[in-house]
Amino acid sequence: MKIDGVAYRSIWVEPSDGWSVRILDQTKLPWQVEWLRLTDEDQVTHAIRAMQTRGAPLIGATAAYGVALAMRRDPTTLEESCRRLAGTRPTAINLRWAIERMLAALRNLPPAHRAAAAYAEAAAIADDDAATCEAIGRNGLPLLQEIADRKPNIPVNVLTHCNAGWLATVDWGTALAPIYMAHDAGLPIHVWVDETRPRNQGAALTAFELGAHGVPHTVVADNAGGHLMQHGEVDIVIVGTDRVTRQGDVANKIGTYLKALAARDNGVPFWVALPHSTLDMRVADGITEIPIEERSQAEVTDLTGRTADGRIETIRVVAGGSPAANPAFDVTPARLVTGLVTERGRIAATAEAIAGLYPEKV
């Protein structure tokens, strides 16, 4: 990914000291590009909870570096640090996946060797995510190419929800990776960006990313998708995900399910892009078995933006004493999903296809 022409990853180790960890403060985007420097596990847990860093794969990589920072300070706290980091957010399974990988790599090492091994394992997780997302891009590209072939010189209209781009991963993104590759290959692409209330990941983050990459896009209110589909303005929906069950149910940002329903009603293909770290083979039924994060009411009652004179301000938009509810994710049943784009290829969202592609996970 590039910001102002400079290539970055979404997380990296500060080269000048070789141990502190840099992340973009996503609560400041798109108004300020501010790289935070994380120096201990507490800062990492805060960054994940407060969503300074977010997106399922990136949360996993950040937690892995949190373990490394904890091991640098006190290598005898491995189990406790992993428990704390794993408890920061409940829905994205990548967090548990990364912590379990860290535990497996470190548990049997003498404490004196744990810090170095933890940094190496966290770096391997980050490298794996970047390479995996790039492969997702390659495997998703033919979906867009096929549509472009059917309507030469007319933009392929993709609708996406939330942010599943490089800000949600170490690099490339999941749902946005095929879009970047299609754009770079010269396909005419236009993206409908759902604003994604309450936290506006679409309006703030996806629009920022696509703009930085020069991809034509339009931000729409979350409620616009069904209308656009009814009028033939959407060729394909591609979203990311925070957890996919062994039967293919998909947890993703709240509002995704409604897009899947509208897509089905209008014959629009609904694809879900995911890395292997997002598969949770321990659960089958997403609706009853995936814990859905409930976040603060303030995310619904308040809006943050930049004033004309450049100040970042938060204002209340909900009437006086009205309470709010804020479920952060929903589950789209596998029957509404056209298919899954993974680093190993594209498959149907069925138990058989998932088990066939990932036999080592069964």
Ligand SMILES: CSC[C@@H](O)[C@H](O)C(=O)COP(=O)(O)O
């Ligand atoms: C590639 S992460 C999956 C996304 O589609 C997802 O909804 C997401 O961005 C994660 O939610 P967030 O609550 O912003 O961490």
